[in-house]
Amino acid sequence: MTAHSAAAAGVKRERILDAAEKIFARDGFFAAKVADVAKDAGVADGTIYLYFKSKDDLLISLFESRMERVIGTLAAAIATVPTARGKLLALIRTYVGLVKDQPSTAEIMTVELRQSSKFMKEYDNPKFAELLRLIAGIVSDGQAAGELGDAIPPAIAARMIFGVLDELATAWLLSRDAGSPGRAAPRGKKFDIVRAADWVGELVTHGLSRRSHA
């Protein structure tokens, strides 16, 4: 493959991923048709299968591509912050900001992804492990510096922080504005997810802080 055709293949792969993101968000992963992704990407149906083995593989590749962006954005947001507390607050605010600004992407990465049995049970998920390591690293550094208490292992703390963020993101994404069209039944009222970032920060930083009486 020449450098030119490799670049062209990369561009086509990205175009298919962008189309998959759009179609999965519109129809849901389960109902989404690979043919509709192909149509939106402007390629023949069979072309998709030159790049991706199956619809599950397309979802997993989409997840990896978007997760890589998320991790890059989070890493940049915490890079110059000096304290563990500050890094945790910056990470939480940035994560919530991404959910708010890119709700379609966020919905695929929370709600739709879990509809793939293959993703949930068979996929090793290295990008998710990388996100957890990024969070655990903040906690671990903060514990080593004596800024955070060391009662909770960093890997478990990372899981808990992700759990809080993921639940609030899911709750917010599945909730509906009063006049929102589309989905059948409204499920709770939209809350202010940016405000919620402060509450997550409050719970997490105080929950992990060092205490004399612990």
Add this chain to the structure above:
Amino acid sequence: MTAHSAAAAGVKRERILDAAEKIFARDGFFAAKVADVAKDAGVADGTIYLYFKSKDDLLISLFESRMERVIGTLAAAIATVPTARGKLLALIRTYVGLVKDQPSTAEIMTVELRQSSKFMKEYDNPKFAELLRLIAGIVSDGQAAGELGDAIPPAIAARMIFGVLDELATAWLLSRDAGSPGRAAPRGKKFDIVRAADWVGELVTHGLSRRSHA
């Protein structure tokens, strides 16, 4: 319908739910066949549809039945505990104990349930709302008594606590023992989820506690 046949119908409905729990846990919700549920319950295929409209409806009914038990167990566990901190710790330990003792049920209620698009997007989920209200009530009482800080709204605190518990349950359920048969790829090592309950308790009670410097 006579009292006798109403009771018999109730028993049959329960038998179908027990069978669904077994088959969904064994095959996964998506791959599970209603015919296999019928066979395991010892009823004709068509009988299932006298009680449940669809496979999604069967899953939702199963969820409601099990969630009712979970809420009853949690409510009993916190009933006689005097403080909000004590109630939160009791609720967390009891929840984690249920996950550990009934992993098949827990897997359906975390992993499998999310594979139903209908459940995630269209179902109003009154039982889940009831669980959140139970947790929010503890937080709200603790705030009113001045035992907990009031920076975080009780409904949001409940979501965050559920998020932590749900993420740890999912991580534990999807992780595999070294010698575990069945699933394709191992996904992290099993951790001690009972120990993890202490860490959740630590994060949550300290995260929500009243602070003079807040």
